[in-house]
Amino acid sequence: MGRRSDHSREELEALILATGAALMAEVGLARFSAREVAKRIGYSIGTIHNVFGSYDRLVMAINTQTFGLWAEHLRLHFEQASDDRIAVLVEGYFSFARANVHRWSAIYGHHLPDEMALPEADRAARGVLTEIVVQEVARALGRVPDEAVAALSRSLIATVHGHCAFAISGAWALMGEAAPEVAALKRVREALAGQG
Known part of the structure; x- marks a missing residue:
């Protein structure tokens, strides 16, 4: 039985988001369920929708x-x-992923349906993370953050992500790599050095 009058819409949104985030951290995307979120907050699935x-x-x-x-x-x-x-950037990538495996994995595991666009507010909020990387790459190169620096930054993020994903999945260990974070940092430094 729902408690429809217990919370305002804003309160419900915050409650659902907090409970959903906690569930995602606990079980990961594959086992995540809006129905379970509804159950945990004492509302119907219709309320979530x-x-x-x-x-x-x-x-x-x-x-x-x-x-x-x-x-x-x-x-x-x-x-x-x-x-x-x-x-610090590379270590921060790895340490966040390791401390938040399910939530980090959900970012890359969830794909919006083709007909559903990411709202601009979400795009801007997500872009803050990339902008931090762009600013730091520009600083390391002694350059102004422009599109070339942004493109390089995105490639470096992909490089570090690949190393991190392999580390978390255990694939690096199977290949005999004992220090994937060190390897990722080395690849980033090589790419930056190649930019002069």
């Missing part, structure tokens, strides 16, 4: 929130960082 519109929009909102947490994670790392800010 009334507030978020669909399962995909709920997962999208959780993933956008994860991007925000990740950006904050990097900011905190920079506050405690040495002068080697590129190493």
Whole structure:
């Protein structure tokens, strides 16, 4: 039985998002269920759909929130960082993924249906993380952040992501790589050195 009068729409949205994020962190995308979120908050599945519109929009909102947490994670790392800010970026990528495996994996595992576009607010919120990387790559190169730096930054993110995904899945260990984070940082440094 639902408790429809217990919360305002804004309160419900926050409650659903918090509970959904906690469930995602606990079970991962493959076992995530909007019905379980509804059960945990004591509302019907219809309430979830009334507030978020669909399962995909709920997962999208959780993933956008994860991007925000990740950006904050990097900011905190920079506050405690040495002068080697590129190493901080790579370490921050790995440490966030390791500490938040299910939420991190959900970002890459969830795909919106073709007819559903990512809203501009979500795109902007998610873009903060990439912009941090672009700014740091530009700083390392002694350049102004332009489209060429942004393109390089995206490639470096993909490089680090591949190393991190292999590390988390255990694939690196199967190939005999004992230090994937070190390898990722080395590849990033090589790419930056190649840019002069």
